[in-house]
Amino acid sequence: MEQRHLGRTGLRVSRIGLGTLTWGRGTDEHDAAELVKTFWEAGGSLVDTADVYADGEAEYLLGRIVDRLVPREDLVIATKAGSVPDPQRRFDGSRGHLLGALDASLHRLGTDHVDLWQVHAFDPLTPLDETLQALDIAVTTGRARYAGVSNFSGWQLAKAATWQLALPAGRTRLASTQMEYSLLQRGVEREVLPAALDLGVGLLPSSPLGRGVLTGKYRQAAPPGPPGSRGASEQLAGFVAPYLDDAGDRVVDALTTAADGLAATPLQVALAWVRDRPGVCAPLVGPRTAEQLAAALSAEALTLPDEICQALDDVSAPVHRYPDQDWSTL
Numbered sequence: 001m002e003q004r005h006l007g008r009t010g011l012r013v014s015r016i017g018l019g020t021l022t023w024g025r026g027t028d029e030h031d032a033a034e035l036v037k038t039f040w041e042a043g044g045s046l047v048d049t050a051d052v053y054a055d056g057e058a059e060y061l062l063g064r065i066v067d068r069l070v071p072r073e074d075l076v077i078a079t080k081a082g083s084v085p086d087p088q089r090r091f092d093g094s095r096g097h098l099l100g101a102l103d104a105s106l107h108r109l110g111t112d113h114v115d116l117w118q119v120h121a122f123d124p125l126t127p128l129d130e131t132l133q134a135l136d137i138a139v140t141t142g143r144a145r146y147a148g149v150s151n152f153s154g155w156q157l158a159k160a161a162t163w164q165l166a167l168p169a170g171r172t173r174l175a176s177t178q179m180e181y182s183l184l185q186r187g188v189e190r191e192v193l194p195a196a197l198d199l200g201v202g203l204l205p206s207s208p209l210g211r212g213v214l215t216g217k218y219r220q221a222a223p224p225g226p227p228g229s230r231g232a233s234e235q236l237a238g239f240v241a242p243y244l245d246d247a248g249d250r251v252v253d254a255l256t257t258a259a260d261g262l263a264a265t266p267l268q269v270a271l272a273w274v275r276d277r278p279g280v281c282a283p284l285v286g287p288r289t290a291e292q293l294a295a296a297l298s299a300e301a302l303t304l305p306d307e308i309c310q311a312l313d314d315v316s317a318p319v320h321r322y323p324d325q326d327w328s329t330l
Helices: 029-041 053-068 095-109 128-140 154-165 192-199 210-215 237-243 246-262 266-275 290-301 306-316
Strands: 003-005 012-014 017-019 046-048 076-081 114-119 144-150 174-180 202-206
Touching (some): 029 290, 053 095, 095 114, 114 174, 128 144, 154 174, 154 192, 210 246, 210 266
Parallel strands (some): 046 076, 076 114, 114 144, 144 174, 174 202
Antiparallel strands (some): 003 012
């Protein structure tokens, strides 16, 4: 698998990453082990998790698997901290919470460091410089090799990245930002992606397959999807539902037409589209089985013709008006 630099850093990652959101819930240890082994054998390296996935069980499973099946040095392990698992879904960006969460993550993962440590979300109640200081401490103490953020808006990302660049000798450059990005969700193109490109921050798209809708197995007229799928799951049906609408159907129709013309699958075309967008380092796929992962990895050999990219761009184009487009053209 092709490797890419993560942002403007020396860290190289596989251009498709493996996500672990369902580990410990819909994906047990046996299936998770098969996923990691399949991913590693295909040349994949970036595995992304978080301290709140299945209340820490995802990190624990990953640690057990790395011990038994895959050399630690072959993987780029990324995790996140800052989410607080309560009904209000609070975020805590305080230095104390973040560093305590990192130590707990390292214990579950069975390693002395993570390769990429990310703030899971912006905390408006904690001074941003305090949050960022936790990243600096993590890197200077060797507990993390690189640092990033997740779910930061455009201005939040720009402020954080600029703060870190203001004193290069004493602060850790932000390597990445993790955001949802797909043919069904192009909101990052308004401000997040331009800021990331300008500041040298790599984008790690989550849900690059539109929460599964871009595989073609969900349609507005026929919810909730096939048995065993996320759409048919009581836990995750609400996660899929926002994209089951007329706009989603139009994009899936265009994607299916493009896939037929390329002798490919909608999944391959959707993943190749987001993988090769400017500023993208590695889309994070979250398969439940090794078979689903193999289907995603098969997109590695596909490069979309310009005409197909333009057609998909047109059918999925978000409305960007003032102030996102040049005011002089309005």
